[in-house]
Amino acid sequence: MKDPRLQHDFFEQVYAVVKLIPPGRATSYGAIAKYLGTGSSARTVGWAMNAAHSKPEIPAHRVVNRLGMLSGKMHFGHPMEMQNRLEAEGVVVVDDQIQQWERVFWDPMTALG
DNA sequence: ACCGTGACTGACG
DNA sequence: ACGTCAGCCACGG
Secondary structure, eight states: OOOHHHHHTHHHHHHHHHHTSOTTOBEEHHHHHHHTTOTTOHHHHHHHHHHGGGOTTSOGGGEEOTTSBOTTGGGSSSTTHHHHHHHHTTOOEETTEETTHHHHBOOHHHHHO
């Protein structure tokens, strides 16, 4: 990613993928990073989500860590907001952990190619 | 330009 | 089955 314009679009690329996550499903920071080709920049994806804070159209609650834990819940308006949104879509969350994570997990690599 | 800081991850002990 | 470490990369001070 040497083209500064592509670099500038990195956040937008992250947002584009996040917006494609179907309701009731969730993916991980690393999966998004891998799909975008920068497999080792999972942290930066998290950073992008932090910046996405102001964008209501982005379902940030559908992005969790690789184990299906709500590691970003503290960054929502209320710590329970992330869990509430997920449960509103039928996702079961117990102790910050998405239940049946293997079934809920949405992999952009296989879903989008 | 340098350094500290993460909503991360995989590897080690 | 834990806790730690070290890469990782974009950003702000």
